[in-house]
Amino acid sequence: MYDFPLPCPYSRVVFALLVINKAGGLIYNREFHPGLTKLSSNDLLILAGTFHGVHAITRNINPAGAPQVPGGNNPNLPPNPMSYQPTGIEVLESSNFRLQCFQTVTGTKFLLLTEPQQPNVDTTMRRIYELYSDFVMKNPFYTVEMPIRCEKFDRSLDGFVKIKS
């Protein structure tokens, strides 16, 4: 066993959530637990933009000869957003954190920074997506693709992520 660099007494922690819009802009950034070095807001924007670009490229890396989108070339069928689409990067891991990416069908990306051993990140992500669709998308004062400033979203995230971990 080597010395594991645990930054805080918690063994399983959700560090932060980033939301990236369709165009690659950072629209939400929230730290739940300290542990990662704080990035400047400029660095966060660069991280969001870079991740967006890399994600777009990785989506296009497919095994040679693999079908592009099954049924996608059939002109008689309407485009189905739920049909198989190649995903880009889903997980990025380092020795200190794990970055899980979830992209919605409309192209919004949720990046969750957790401890490497954090279990059930999928469920957490799913719940965060639910909270987003409730308290952000159903909020009359939110303009899509713009930075998210919704008090109820913040509060419900706190209630969910902080209590859970």
Added chain:
Amino acid sequence: MSTPGLRYPSNRKSIYDRHLSRSKGAELSRASFAYLFVEMIGYAQRRVTGIADLEKRLNAQGYPIGLRLLDLLLYRTASSSSSSSSSLSASGPRPTRILPLLQFITTTLWRHLFGRPADALERSAASAQEYMVTDNEPLVNSYVSVPREMSSLNCAAFVAGIIEGVCDGAGFATQEVTAHWAGGQAEGTGGGGEGGAAAENMWPGRTIFLIRFKEEVVEREDMLEKAGR
């Protein structure tokens, strides 16, 4: 069929083909209401001059609903107990005094709209014309986060409009019905209820609907009181 306008569901029955007393299966999905409410607020926000103006417009959107709901709900309460009533009129008794009217609002109307009664009904200590209905968590506000620069705005002004419609339709003219956040309530409007601060922490969205009747309504109430009716 392809013309715009009223759209028919697949069984060709529109809402007008339903029996008025039928309330089963009339519940709407909360999400679809939330999205409709988003559009209603967006609509009301067009060319609006300020928060007061926006609240007035939301109020105006609710008003006709209140007028209609009064008749519909009275009709339904009557037909549910029609066997006992011998009167020929199809409609139930209209509230003729302030208290029955307010009880009608906090129970029958609230249950119909939100599936539960209102959380409190109080008479203002400051004025005999004012009554307060409290809702700890208005359904219309469940997904609404008001931006900081508009923090005094309460979108439950729409519900206030419905209340105003019910009062006016029942013959109790109101000066206005307004929705206020319980936290930002002015001191002058009367006793804010028991344990205000603790309740606010528990219910950050607590909303008070202030109903201000016109003077003649209170005068009539006093006369009826003296006459012992």
